Amino acid sequence: xxxxxxxxxxxxxxxxxxxxxxxxxxxxxxxxxxxxxxxxxxxxxxxxxxxxxxxxxxxxxxxxxxxxxxxxxxxxxxxxxxxxxxxxxxxxxxxxxxxxxxxxxxxxxxxxxxxxxxxxxxxxxxxxxxxxxxxxxxxxxxxxxxxxxxxxxxxxxxxxxxxxxxxxxxxxxxxxxxxxxxxxxxxxxxxxxxxxxxxxxxxxxxxxxxxxxxxxxxxxxxxxxxxxxxxxxxxxxxxxxxxxxxxx
Numbered sequence: 001x002x003x004x005x006x007x008x009x010x011x012x013x014x015x016x017x018x019x020x021x022x023x024x025x026x027x028x029x030x031x032x033x034x035x036x037x038x039x040x041x042x043x044x045x046x047x048x049x050x051x052x053x054x055x056x057x058x059x060x061x062x063x064x065x066x067x068x069x070x071x072x073x074x075x076x077x078x079x080x081x082x083x084x085x086x087x088x089x090x091x092x093x094x095x096x097x098x099x100x101x102x103x104x105x106x107x108x109x110x111x112x113x114x115x116x117x118x119x120x121x122x123x124x125x126x127x128x129x130x131x132x133x134x135x136x137x138x139x140x141x142x143x144x145x146x147x148x149x150x151x152x153x154x155x156x157x158x159x160x161x162x163x164x165x166x167x168x169x170x171x172x173x174x175x176x177x178x179x180x181x182x183x184x185x186x187x188x189x190x191x192x193x194x195x196x197x198x199x200x201x202x203x204x205x206x207x208x209x210x211x212x213x214x215x216x217x218x219x220x221x222x223x224x225x226x227x228x229x230x231x232x233x234x235x236x237x238x239x240x241x242x243x244x245x246x247x248x
Contacts, residue, residue: 012223013071016216020068023213027061030054030209034202041143041195043135045118053107053206056100060213063093071220080228087224090217097214104207108200115196119152128162140191141169148172149191155183157190 034054042048067089074082122136144150150170151157158166170186171177177185 010076010227013074013220013227014076016220016223017068017071019216020064020071020220023216024061024064024068027057027064027209027213030205031058031061034206037198037202041139041198043118043139044115044122044143044195045199046114053100053104053203053210056096056103057206057210060093060096060100060210063089063096064213067093067220071224074224074227083224083228087221087228090221090224094214094217094221097210097217101207101210101214104203104210108203111196111199111203115192115199116152119192119195120157123152123157123161126161126163126167130167137167141167143191143195144169144187147189147191147194148187149189149194150187151190152192153190154188155186 031054035051038048038051067086070082070086070089073079074086122140125134125136126140127134127137144167150166155166155170158164158170165179166181166186168174168177171181172185172187
């Protein structure tokens with residue numbers, strides 16, 4: 001019975017080892033994707049705290065790569081020391097993943113005010129002259145074209161800025177956009193809601209992935225415990241076998 005439990009746990013740990021390697025790449029990619037998304041709009045929001053869960057997930061990705069190697073080695077060699085190290089690292093990673101998930105959920109409430117303040121500040125820094133450029137102009141134009149939005153709530157928000165006429169990136173057809181363009185030619189959706197939704201989705205992805213991998217980590221911890229305990233029991237049984245003359 002013990003040998004059956006050990007064999008099953010070894011198989012699960014080996015599979016988990018390879019799964020951890022795949023997960024390492026996925027977690028690092030997810031964190032990098034969140035960072036890249038934020039970089040595209042970093043001048044439009046003050047929501048830089050939303051990067052903390054993504055950073056944690058990337059660090060966990062590195063730990064997953066190490067865990068994969070240790071998991072495979074400990075499963076093959078049945079080394080209690082390696083299994084103990086594997087268990088300890090998984091406990092650290094589990095705690096970190098739970099922290100990332102909780103942070104991802106908690107920070108969602110801060111996004112609206114961060115986007116609202118940041119976007120309005122960026123609009124006020126938009127150059128009055130269309131021939132001038134700065135990072136705020138580039139990012140606002142990029143967002144308005146990509147999301148098909150205009151202003152914070154709508155096109156009229158531009159009336160109180162240094163650029164009182166909505167820029168060309170607000171126009172449905174930019175080739176026919178000029179100072180006399182009618183309001184119906186502008187995108188009627190504001191950008192704030194879309195930007196907020198983008199960051200909230202990023203946090204949901206990070207939080208969801210963190211919780212999912214926390215469950216996988218728990219499975220690995222259970223298997224490593226079984227291996228550590230059963231390996232010790234089997235060795236004692238071998239020492240105390242009928243032909244050994246030893247009693248345990």
